[in-house]
Amino acid sequence: EAQVTQNPRYLITVTGKKLTVTCSQNMNHEYMSWYRQDPGLGLRQIYYSMNVEVTDKGDVPEGYKVSRKEKRNFPLILESPSPNQTSLYFCASSLSQGSNQPQHFGDGTRLSIL
Amino acid sequence: AQTVTQSQPEMSVQEAETVTLSCTYDTSESDYYLFWYKQPPSRQMILVIRQEAYKQQNATENRFSVNFQKAAKSFSLKISDSQLGDAAMYFCAYSGGGADGLTFGKGTHLIIQP
Numbered sequence: 507e508a509q510v511t512q513n514p515r516y517l518i519t520v521t522g523k524k525l526t527v528t529c530s531q532n533m534n535h536e537y538m539s540w541y542r543q544d545p546g547l548g549l550r551q552i553y554y555s556m557n558v559e560v561t562d563k564g565d566v567p568e569g570y571k572v573s574r575k576e577k578r579n580f581p582l583i584l585e586s587p588s589p590n591q592t593s594l595y596f597c598a599s600s601l602s603q604g605s606n607q608p609q610h611f612g613d614g615t616r617l618s619i620l
Numbered sequence: 621a622q623t624v625t626q627s628q629p630e631m632s633v634q635e636a637e638t639v640t641l642s643c644t645y646d647t648s649e650s651d652y653y654l655f656w657y658k659q660p661p662s663r664q665m666i667l668v669i670r671q672e673a674y675k676q677q678n679a680t681e682n683r684f685s686v687n688f689q690k691a692a693k694s695f696s697l698k699i700s701d702s703q704l705g706d707a708a709m710y711f712c713a714y715s716g717g718g719a720d721g722l723t724f725g726k727g728t729h730l731i732i733q734p
Binding site: 537548549551554556562564596608 | 624629667727
């Protein structure tokens with residue numbers, strides 16, 4: 507089954523404790539991205555990757571890191587999480603860069619930073 | 621930068637009736653795609669319908685259709701014969717020719733009254 511898998515689905519942690527949210531897709535997609543969703547703000551892009559070892563900042567990259575060492579994986583790293591990073595996070599992938607490519611979303615990760 | 625505006629934070633409709641959700645966008649590009657995503661309480665992001673800007677014909681998917689007015693930069697979603705399962709957040713999204721991903725509106729919460 508074609509899917510984007512995020513882990514964990516839920517996480518409660520404390521300020522400053524490094525965490526990683528994993529994202530994996532099994533569709534051999536080139537393009538992957540991370541979004542955060544906050545009430546009243548919709549979804550905003552954090553980082554994206556057009557292929558292995560190619561990443562770039564989205565609209566709200568501060569406080570986040572990503573890596574793309576393998577095509578299928580695109581982890582989101584919070585080196586020193588802060589309460590303002592409490593949010594719902596989505597990973598998405600598409601076949602390639604391009605406006606006509608529908609994005610497939612993971613089921614989301616709810617992060618709470620105390 | 622592109623912007624997407626959904627002016628209705630919440631809409632309510634009686635079951636079996638028709639409802640229209642509004643979306644406007646701002647762009648200087650001529651080639652782009654527009655999307656409507658549905659987010660039920662399960663938090664999944666489900667693609668409802670998409671429209672290519674170069675196509676004049678409005679997209680339709682079963683009970684869902686759009687009214688795409690390119691000159692007015694308007695992209696509304698019409699849901700006919702509303703069902704209880706249509707209750708969700710609906711997000712309008714824009715995708716242009718660049719490498720960045722989707723630009724989302726802030727969402728419309730759709731309530732279906734039985």
